[in-house]
Amino acid sequence: MHMVASNNRTMQRILKTSLALTAAYVITTFYFGLRAHSLALISEAGHNVSDMLAIILSFVAVYFQSRPANDHKTFGYQRAGVLAAFVNALTLIVLAAWIAISALHRLYAPVTVQPRLMMYVAVAGVLMNGLIATLLWKFSGDVNIRSVFLHMLGDTLSTAAVIAGGAAILFTGLQWIDPVLSLIIAGMIMISSYGIVRDTLNILLEGTPKNLSLPDIRTAIESVEGVNGVHDLHVWSLGSKSHALASHVLVSEMPMSDCTHILDSIQNALWDKFHISHTTIQFETRGCETTHGCSAPPELEIAGAHSHDHSHHGHSH
Incomplete structure (x- = not known):
């Protein structure tokens, strides 16, 4: 019991740190995304807003999971984290759809972007998301924390793609690279979110655990x-x-x-x-x-x- 309480406190501390870093990066990415006219950067800001929601939900879930069972909640609050992950994944799917629609629109109406600014901000994003993903890795066996970990891992990869895209635009001048990157990011969000929705919905509907026969x-x-x-x-x-x-x-x-x-x-x-x-x-x-x-x-x-x-x-x- 003491070990469980200690793990919960550690998770809460990591989630608080992750929330502060993510909030700062969201503001920075959105501001410079507007400055650089980069949909890819603005998409990253939106993706990170969803990460903020994921972290907040996960923090609340970890708090509730640490509460003991009582006469009204005889199993305790073990599913609080599962519910948080389910809601978070659904919001990500909606966000991915918005990014994809915006990217398709921009393919037909190209906008000139500033690739150097894209790259500078994206480098900061890779470092931040990579750090948070590393901190969360230890607890990624929990489906609630895993949903946040996957967000951060996906962000790290998609932000790295923004760096590559910025370099490609800088050397070729092809503006369509920016919305195509946004479509790739949307696809990554969809794939990771689908797995979380499937796993958490199975738990909420009391299905047989996927690893048991x-x-x-x-x-x-x-x-x-x-x-x-x-x-x-x-x-x-x-x-x-x-x-x-x-x-x-x-x-x-x-x-x-x-x-x-x-x-x-x-x-x-x-x-x-x-x-x-x-x-x-x-x-x-x-x-x-x-x-x-x-x-x-x-x-x-x-x-x-x-x-x-x-x-x-x-x-x-």
């Missing part, structure tokens, strides 16, 4: 000695890293102590193979026969096993 999980449970069958199996993500499972497990009639041994074996298998630590297992001696869903027979309720182990397996393996 339900048939493999079913096989792992059925391979435990004493298990006769598995049904009503559900696996979903609580946050970007934690997964939960609920299932009915068919067993033979036996003493309570034997059920406990089977439960322990199932939990160990789920943690060792799939890193699932939050489980709810209900034992049954016959299949569900009601038409309104699965339920344990009344005389077997005492044999039902409900495990909500959040930390035991995480520390013992």
Whole structure:
């Protein structure tokens, strides 16, 4: 728990630093983008505004994720970061569409740009975005932080492209290079945003985590000695890293102590193979026969096993 709190404080500190640097760069890029008549630079400013939104949302999400569960939020606020990443990615898609439309318009109505100014500002952007991306890399396993990391990495690459574009315009005088660069930047934003939308929407809709296979999980449970069958199996993500499972497990009639041994074996298998630590297992001696869903027979309720182990397996393996 102490390590989680320490990580959250570190993430908040990095996000604050990133926000301050990004805000300064947005103002600089937009101002000099207007001065240089460069749509590519103005697009970069817009891209970085979305990064500011991403950082703010992520900061709020990290704050909420650190809050404990309560009677109203029994799983805590683990999905705050997922929701932040989803909203952020949607705004990026809208921004990318705007950049693309503006670039296409400028292809038909060329504007003379100042390539030297483009290059100077872009060099500063590469250094800043590269620094922030490096700081965020350590925490990029979290989907919330990963959405910000991808923004910054994309910004670093797209800003480097602006430098190359400025050099090309300087040596060739071809003004269409600027809007073409903007289209490339818009495409990069679209690609990175689509992945975030897909992953976060799967979590919000409680889909099976993309790195887990339900048939493999079913096989792992059925391979435990004493298990006769598995049904009503559900696996979903609580946050970007934690997964939960609920299932009915068919067993033979036996003493309570034997059920406990089977439960322990199932939990160990789920943690060792799939890193699932939050489980709810209900034992049954016959299949569900009601038409309104699965339920344990009344005389077997005492044999039902409900495990909500959040930390035991995480520390013992």
